[in-house]
Amino acid sequence: MNYKCPVLLVILAVFLYYYFSTPSTLSGEQLTEHLNNKVVLICGASSGIGEELAYQLAPHGTKLVLVARSQDKLDKVRLEVIKRGAAEENVLVISFDFSNVAETKKVVDKTVEKFGGIDYLVSNHAAIVQGPFLAFPHSQKPEFLERMFRVNVFSHIELAVQALPHLEKSKGHMFITSSMAGEVSFYSSGVYVSTKHAINGFFYSLQQELLAKESPVSLTIGALGLIWTKEMAQVFNSTNRVAPGWATGDLEECSRGMMEAYITRPLTFTYPRLAGRVIRGLWYTLPCYHDMTIQGMKVEGAKGTGYREMVEARNAQDEISKKMNYQQGYKVGE
Numbered sequence: 001m002n003y004k005c006p007v008l009l010v011i012l013a014v015f016l017y018y019y020f021s022t023p024s025t026l027s028g029e030q031l032t033e034h035l036n037n038k039v040v041l042i043c044g045a046s047s048g049i050g051e052e053l054a055y056q057l058a059p060h061g062t063k064l065v066l067v068a069r070s071q072d073k074l075d076k077v078r079l080e081v082i083k084r085g086a087a088e089e090n091v092l093v094i095s096f097d098f099s100n101v102a103e104t105k106k107v108v109d110k111t112v113e114k115f116g117g118i119d120y121l122v123s124n125h126a127a128i129v130q131g132p133f134l135a136f137p138h139s140q141k142p143e144f145l146e147r148m149f150r151v152n153v154f155s156h157i158e159l160a161v162q163a164l165p166h167l168e169k170s171k172g173h174m175f176i177t178s179s180m181a182g183e184v185s186f187y188s189s190g191v192y193v194s195t196k197h198a199i200n201g202f203f204y205s206l207q208q209e210l211l212a213k214e215s216p217v218s219l220t221i222g223a224l225g226l227i228w229t230k231e232m233a234q235v236f237n238s239t240n241r242v243a244p245g246w247a248t249g250d251l252e253e254c255s256r257g258m259m260e261a262y263i264t265r266p267l268t269f270t271y272p273r274l275a276g277r278v279i280r281g282l283w284y285t286l287p288c289y290h291d292m293t294i295q296g297m298k299v300e301g302a303k304g305t306g307y308r309e310m311v312e313a314r315n316a317q318d319e320i321s322k323k324m325n326y327q328q329g330y331k332v333g334e
Contacts, residue, residue, distance in 0.1 A: 026260050028060075034263045036061035039115045039170075043098070043107070043159065044125030046073035049177065049227060052255040053122065059085035064092070065111045068125070071095040098125050098155035099147055108162040118166040120262045123159050124177040126195075127151045133190035135311040145191065152195035157202060164217060171216040173262050175269075176203045180225045180276055184283045185290075188297050188310055207267060218265040225275050227254050248272065 026034075040057055044050040046068035054066055058081045066081070068074055074093040082088050092114050096107055111118055129148055133139055160174060167174065181189065182196030200221065207219045227249045249272035261269045270276040283289050298306030299313050 025256075026263060031259065031263070032060045035259075037063065038119040039063045039065065039111065039117055040120045040122065040262075041065040041067070041107070041111050041118055041163070042122040042124060043067045044177070046070050046077055049224075049251065049255055049258070050122070050124045051077050052251050053124075053258055054081050055084055056252070056255050056259055057086075058082075061090075062086070063090040063115050065094065065107075065114070066091065067094045067096055067107055069095065069097050099150045101150050101154045101158050104155050104158040105162045107159070108166070112166055117170050118163055119170045119172045121159065121163045121167065121172070121174045122177070122258070123156045123174065125151070125155070126177070126192075129191040129195075130189050131314040132187055132307070132311055135314070139191055148191055149195055149198070152192070153198045153202070156199060160203075160206065167217045168215065173265055174217065174219045175222060175258060175261060176219065177222045177224065177258075178203070180223055180279055183223065184279055184293070186293060186297065188314075220261045220266055220269050222258065222261075223268055223270045223276055223280075224254065225249055225272050225279070227251055227271075249275070 035057065040062050042050050042054055042065065045054050045066035050066075050068070054064055054077055057064060064081060064086060066074055066077055071093070074095060078091050078093050081091055092111070094107055094110055096103075098104065108118070127148055129139070131139060138144055156176060160176075163174070166172070176199065178199045179196045181193045182200040185193055203219065203221050207221065210217055210219055225248070254271050257269060257271055270280075282292070286292070294305050297310065299309045302309035
């Protein structure tokens with residue numbers, strides 16, 4: 001069957017939707033008016049999107065709670081946030097390992113103890129697990145899988161449960177950082193993809209429940225694509241892969257959109273907007289999408305499906321993997 005015509009129609013439809021639905025951008029004054037004196041709890045704040053988000057919130061009078069595993073990184077972010085305009089007494093850092101789901105309540109308790117409540121919860125932390133599932137025996141171990149789900153799924157649910165009573169008092173908002181990987185599949189990151197599908201399944205259901213019970217709390221799910229952080233650039237450079245510009249998102253623009261979402265409160269925040277909608281449209285309409293995805297993930301010089309070269313490239317990522325893929329305590333090969 002010839003799929004060229006439906007592919008072109010999907011791309012055209014998505015382009016037209018994207019072109020004619022450009023969201024308005026709030027001014028700095030509007031952001032300050034809404035965010036001043038608000039308590040924003042950001043999990044995963046030591047790098048990437050969480051770090052940039054903290055920097056963008058700093059000049060708007062927010063009270064920031066920055067949470068991540070690394071105390072050293074958090075201390076650096078805290079100093080930079082203060083340089084950018086946050087009052088020193090309005091910045092709290094909490095070093096916490098989200099694989100310890102049972103203790104997650106302490107993050108919420110410390111926030112409320114310091115600032116008296118919570119207005120916005122940014123559940124943004126994740127362990128980025130990469131590599132084809134069948135090629136790496138350590139990724140098949142039950143204890144490894146359980147740990148990844150504790151960090152990437154269960155701790156987000158527990159955070160929402162513990163923060164919800166405080167958000168109801170403030171008529172607040174939750175932003176759950178998910179991914180386009182929660183809607184489509186990539187064999188190079190099967191474990192990570194499965195956790196994001198779980199995130200979407202739970203939080204879209206919770207979103208419906210909040211609406212059904214007429215809760216004052218709103219919830220946005222971030223369907224994020226490839227955001228060009230320093231860590232992601234390292235991954236692509238190490239595997240000799242090139243990401244097209246239209247398919248990648250800018251870190252600062254993404255964080256700005258997330259910050260505005262606390263005010264506009266959309267059900268879903270898709271970014272990059274065009275790439276996200278193209279991927280979503282192709283996934284749901286083309287039977288050959290699996291083949292297209294496999295071809296798109298081939299490393300430079302790969303033959304056939306590129307599976308062997310993909311595994312070799314991941315094996316060569318030892319230092320990157322130590323830093324990113326197993327950041328919750330696992331070393332390469334465990």
